[in-house]
Amino acid sequence: MPDVPAGEEAAAAVTALVADGADGWDRAGLLPVGLLRHLGTAGWLCAQVPPAYGGRGLNSADNGAFTAHVGSLCSSVRSVMTSQGMAAWTVERLGTAGQRAAFLPRLTGGALAAAGFSERAAGSDLSAMTTRVRRDGDTVVLDGHKVWVTAAHYADLLVLFGRYQDADPGAAPAAGDHGRAVVVPADTPGVRVTRVADPLGCRAAGHADIALDAVRVPADHVLGGSPLPLPLLVTTALAYGRMSVAWGCVGILRGCLTAAARHAATREQFGAPLGDHQLVARHLAELFAAEQTATRVCEHASRCWDEGSPEQVVATVLAKHVSARNAARGAATAVQVLASAGAQDGHPVARAHRDAKLMELIEGSNEMCQLMLARHVLGSSA
Ligand SMILES: Cc1cc2nc3c(=O)[nH]c(=O)nc-3n(C[C@H](O)[C@H](O)[C@H](O)COP(=O)(O)OP(=O)(O)OC[C@H]3O[C@@H](n4cnc5c(N)ncnc54)[C@H](O)[C@@H]3O)c2cc1C
CATH class of the missing domain: 1.10.540.10 (Acyl-CoA dehydrogenase/oxidase, N-terminal domain)
Known part of the structure; x- marks a missing residue:
């Protein structure tokens, strides 16, 4: 190193x-x-x-x-x-x-590296995944199609998730919801990576679709000992992604707060800095509250990770949900404060506005997070 x-x-x-x-x-x-x-x-x-x-x-x-x-x-x-x-x-x-x-x-x-779960018909509902991982002697063969995989354009190694099938190539995918995660070198024959065109935000993150056509890798590239239930498999991987996106959203909020505060302090209208007008000041207060709230829920979730707390799962979902929602709203507020000065590609708040919106869709959309949090509440009260 x-x-x-x-x-x-x-x-x-x-x-x-x-x-x-x-x-x-x-x-x-x-x-x-x-x-x-x-x-x-x-x-x-x-x-x-x-x-x-x-x-x-x-x-x-x-x-x-x-x-x-x-x-x-x-x-x-x-x-x-x-x-x-x-x-x-x-x-x-x-x-x-x-x-x-x-x-x-x-x-x-x-x-x-990149991690691929999503498919055309399996977005929020990853149990609908159809990518197959089939054992064949001392190799496994993958067939399927992943979509929107962040960083896949740059990746040397792909960690791909699919349904596991033990041997018989003619058989239907494994009964039940068991799956495997497989490490696939991106240059393996049968892997085709195609850029997603013109994403709304995070435009340089290398989102790509991955077609898998009889992709054969050694069986020791299949992670772990035995197949796991698909929900457990994907939740394990997504847990890290949720924390990372949540903290990334805190960063978006901090960038927006700095830009909005600087602009409100220096730009004058009606003979006074924008920040002296109470409705603009309220925007700054809301942006500050959004950043602070997101920071605190992320700190709490990270503490749960670092202490191995049983609250870790729900704290992570809460952090992801609050931070992504606050970042999307906060970035929109920052554009409001800057108005025409921030309304063009090339300004950090315009980029933040596009980037933050996508954070509400991924690693568990707002709605998926809300459903998980509601299930937690209902489970706790039962
Ligand atoms: C920028 C970006 C990066 C991504 N990176 C990756 C990656 O690295 N790896 C990867 O595998 N995938 C990745 N994805 C895919 C991402 O995980 C999916 O887009 C996401 O899970 C949502 O799936 P979908 O787009 O098919 O929407 P859908 O599942 O079709 O959902 C559409 C809308 O309906 C809502 N909805 C769906 N079901 C319900 C329900 N039961 N109740 C209430 N609301 C519901 C959703 O919340 C959403 O608002 C990425 C996507 C984007 C946009």
Whole structure:
């Protein structure tokens, strides 16, 4: 691992690396791969991976603070971090000791990764997934089609989820909802990665569809010992993604708050700074409240992760939901404060507005999070 400093110094280093690049990358729809590999080789794309595997070994709170910082600079870079972290977390949680030793050093050593669950007919309802993972001797064969996989355009390794079928190629997919996660090198014959055209936001995050046509990999690329129920499998991987997106949204809110406050303090209308007009001041107060609330729910959720609290699952869903909703509303508020000054591509609040909206759709949409939270409430009261 190269000598890249830790903590606040890492944040400063990322600030220097991103510099004023985010807008240009957004317009181009591409991140510099050299930057991603630089961050990856330094262990910063999946900083929770333990040092034994070349990682930074950060706890959830410190990784979250770093993620928020990156999110305040560039949501596309933060999205790639989320994907890399989710892939690493899946290997760490589901893989055997041998698989952790085989794959994690690659993920902390510059290889880029993405995690694919979604399919055309399986978005919110991942139990409708039809991608098959079929055992064939000492290999497995994957057939299916994943959509909208963040960072897949850049990825060397794909962590893909599918229904598991033991052997017989003619048989229907496994009865019940059992599935597997498989590590697939992106250059394996039969893998075709196609960019998603013109995404609304996080435009440089490398979203892509992945067609899998008789993709054969060694059986030891299938993570873990035995098939797991699909909901458990995907929830394990998504848990990390939810925390990462939640902290990324805190970053979006901080960027918006800074931009809105600066503008309201300097732009004058009706003979006074905008911030002196009470209705504009209210926008700033709401934006501040949104940022602070999101920060607190994320801190609480990370504490649950770091203490191994039984509240971890619900705290994570709550953090994701509150942060994404606040970021979408907060970014819209920031555009309101800047008005024409922020109403064009090229301004950070315009980019934040587009990026934040997407955060309400992914890793459990607003509605999916609300359903999970409602189930928690009903379960607690039963
Ligand atoms: C920017 C972006 C990045 C993504 N990255 C990845 C990735 O890295 N890997 C990956 O596998 N996938 C990824 N996805 C896909 C993402 O996970 C899905 O878009 C998401 O799960 C929603 O699925 P859908 O788009 O098919 O919407 P649908 O499932 O069709 O839902 C449409 C709307 O209906 C609502 N809805 C659906 N069912 C219910 C219900 N029962 N009750 C109430 N409301 C409901 C939803 O909340 C949503 O508002 C990404 C998508 C986007 C946009």
